[in-house]
Amino acid sequence: MRKLIVAAMLATSGMIASGAMATEVHITTVNPVIDLTISETVETPPDIATFSTGVQTLAPTASAAVRANNVQMASVVARLKTLGIADRDIQTTQINLNQQFDYRDGQPTFKGYQASNMVNAKLRDLRKLGAFLDALAVDGATSFNGPTFGIDDDSRFREATRDKVWASAIARARSLARKAGYNDVRVLRVEETDNQGRYSPMSIVVRASMNVAEKTTPIGPGELSVAVSMSFTFEMVK
Secondary structure, three states: EEEEEEEEEEEOOOOOOOOOOEEEEEEEEEOOOEEEEEEEEEEEEEOEEEEEEEEEEEOOHHHHHHHHHHHHHHHHHHHHHHHHOOOHHHEEEEEEEEEEEEEEEEEEEEEEEEEEEEEEEOOHHHHHHHHHHHHHOOOOOOOOEEEEEEEOHHHHHHHHHHHHHHHHHHHHHHHHHHHHOOOOEEEEEEEEOOOOOEEEEOOOOOOOOOOOOOOOEEEEEEEEEEEEEEEEEEEOOO
């Protein structure tokens, strides 16, 4: 006889995390149990790409550097919007202003002030990604990082992956039970690992070039693997 203790967290809308109450469910089993951890994936093409882009400007004074940066960055943001990126998908992530020096023979020579502004942007039409890179270069973007591909709403893919995990777990548990002389299994415990929003490494082919002499920067988004991992405890039954 084995006693299985399952810990659960009970939370209410008015309960803060530090005040959450833990309860234990005691399940007594007569037959041997099987513990399994199963992971499965579902592959799907990404439907969004996020990237960061921005401008750097150098001027003799701080105010001149900031003014020039504002003008150039406004052009870049305007281009993002023209190409279909909504306001909600553009987020300023970094604004810097620093003195710049040249060092020769150990002596610093003041060059001026460098202003920089970076934004993160989310593109929802991946067919436009190559054109975005080229257009941003024309409109004064001096830096680009990305893209990082993702899935805007992965709920149906995650559910499909859960179905694969369940099928694999039941099949394996039944196979093991039959080898041990039992006819079937019943589920005692299920626990899903929290990997929300995490994807397996993707296959990406990017020839990153801001050279506007080319027609369009080639981008290959590849596929993402939506992964789900779950742990099970089964009791073997006659």
